[in-house]
Amino acid sequence: MNAHLAEHFDDPPQQKEAAMLGMWAFIATEVLFFGVLLAAYIVCRWRFPAGFADGSRHTDLLLGSIETAVLLASGCIMAVGLREIQLAKQRSACLAIVITAALGVAFLVLHGMEYVDEYHEGLIPTVRYLQNGTDADSMEVFFCLYYVITGLHSLHVLIGVVLLLVIAERTRRGHFSPHYYTPLEIAGLYWSLVDIVWIFVYPGIYLAGHSA
Amino acid sequence: MTDVFVRDSPLRRSYLWQGGHTLRSWLLSTDHKRIALLYAASITLFFFLGAVAAALMRLTLIDPQGRLMSAETYNKTFTFHGVVMVWFFLIPSIPATLGNFLVPLMVGARDLAFPRLNLFSWYLYMVGGLFTIACLLLGGVDTGWTFYTPFSTMFSDSHVILAVVGVFVVGFSSILTGLNFIVTIHTMRAPGMHWYRLPLFIWGIYATSIVMMLATPVLAMTLCLIGLERLFGVGIFDPSLGGDPVLFQHFFWFYSHPAVYIMILPAMGVVSELICCGARRRIFGYRFMTWSLLGIAFIGFLVWGHHMFVAGQSMYASMAFSILSFIVAVPSAIKVFNWVSTLYRGTIDFHAPMLYALGFIGLFMLGGLTGLFLAAVALDVNLTDTYFVVAHFHYIMVGGSVMAYLGGIHFWWPKITGRLYSERMAQLAAVLMFIGFNLTFFPQYLLGYMGMPRRYHQYPPQFHALNVLSSIGAVVLAISYLMPLFYFARSLRSGASAGPNPWQAAGLEWMTSSPPPEHNFVETPVVTEGPYAYHEHEEQA
């Protein structure tokens, strides 16, 4: 049981408490990281309401909603995986984590499809932007923010997928047990953070237009 | 020399010896004390790099025509000075060196909560530093340390990206350091060490760590956006694409104003330790001191708009930020009054650390009070972008943080190295620093008040005399910065053994041997009383 205890800690609960607090503090910095983009989004939307509504109408509501559903499901399955390891069911825990990672990949693929569509429609500022009309300029601001926010989020998903696969492998090898599963729990927290960020991105990007 | 070290037995039982003595054993060490020394060496290097830039500027300004360098070179020089001094010296100075060394010792722990993360953040610091040096070698950057848009994104043709990447990386180093401290202070205190028994240094580091974590990500993201604007033409700050440069200033100062508190809060912690030991008194108003630290940390987040009074910010926002800026002076004043009250009826010993601490109080007070001038909108419209701002900032940062940092280094030097240094040389350096500092920067208040703008290498002849005076002061200041290098080097070679507690100071770090053993304490200490129990001990005696 003490194999996982680093020598500068007194006992496993202290180590666990430190790890959890550290992870939550890290989450706070990540939230703030995205918070800056949220602030930029809100300010720009306040300045250009019409352009943002137009831009939002150019996004793919159906694909976006499916992506959201996929991500929400993956968060649940990851939480189930944590429960399984607490119940000492290593095989099903491993399976749950692999499914979570697969759903993460599915999310990335779906979002990549959106990017491809947008390329064809000419919605990517400076790369291929073919919009004209009164709101084209302010819509460009919307799409700048869209790419920065979704790009950064996709990067986090990608990191999350890699992290989950590492954790899945460690679970398969039996590194975790009901006595020690901190890395798994921390990976779950990270994945939920990615989830929550997307929960706020979804209405901002896809639901800012109206009357589909 | 090696023979002396070998025979020196306290040294053989210390972290300096036990962890091995190859270069590899230092570069891969996860011991917080060794990492503190890695930081100390690297920030000293950057300090002198930044100081060379400052010296070049003062040299240029001796001559009203500024013939020593072109306007462009001058721009690059003050940018380099600012970037290096803010991110590579001041921000990591006290937290990453003294904090790293002392936090586990003071709370009675064997190490920080995440030792490998701690080493990793030093490597991040070095990578960031390499980017900055690369930027300098390739020709430098001319935007000022503030990277204001649209100049930094649309017009500057210098190496903005490299500089921004360097600062971005070092930002993560400070986030991770802060995270490590917060977790350590929360979870790893020794038995009996409850919150109100923590030394004020720990409270200062704690408040700073919170600010590091709640501000630095904003800087990182903002710098990311600058990079994206330059590389891909993303138009969030670019007015020609509909963006707003003032939005950059909002984001930048949301970090950079609290960053000032990252630099000063640990300095306040250090000074509290120094004052109590030097006056042999319990700190006056301990709980007020702790809450004023947290108060400054919190209110410090609500004042960033006072950097933007003339930037096109709305009048009402300026009024709100101005009032909040006045409010942040209240907890700062509480601290000054409490330090002075601690001195009252104390048995004051004017040893070198105490001289630095007393210098800190005076200079911090002058810097803080002139901050109130700048917080008043009507005055700021006149004083902004003049040397008055430069002087105010340097009184807080150099007169405040650097004095406290050096005071702390002198105070804990015997603990870190196990050796004593020449007390008289150190006292001389401290006094010289106070004189040199005032000589350098007080004329700049006057220059700014008379209307001399900052960031120019030429100026009208009526400002000549005061500029020369300031440059002379810079020479004195430079001497006082170089002096410690010599007497500390001599102390390392041939200093007398310090013993565990040369100052007869209170605090857990003085209960273990000097230098401390690898895991700090032979057995985990149990704390039974609050900090600074000087008074009681003397009464009992």
Add this chain to the structure above:
Amino acid sequence: MNKPEQGIPSLASHLLAMGALWLLLLMSAATQWMPHSGWITVITTSIAVAQACIVLVVFMRLKSSSNLLRFVAIFSFCWPLLLVVFSLGDYMTRSPLRWPW
């Protein structure tokens, strides 16, 4: 570990939470067929907050976490609002600048 189920949230609570999240997602998407008004933003934002709370409480286990972690979690999600409120406040109270053209 004599009672393995103790302190471990039930499978039903997870599935229930996922059902609620999907339902809220559908409600959120359905607003796009409502007539245009500022309320849509209010509704979708409230739904997002509700969804985030579900994830925090159930999946991230704040329900059974220590008070310190709960505080850190709540605080960290409220903190960026400070940046939003003050910078947006500036834009909302600025005297309008005339366009150069």
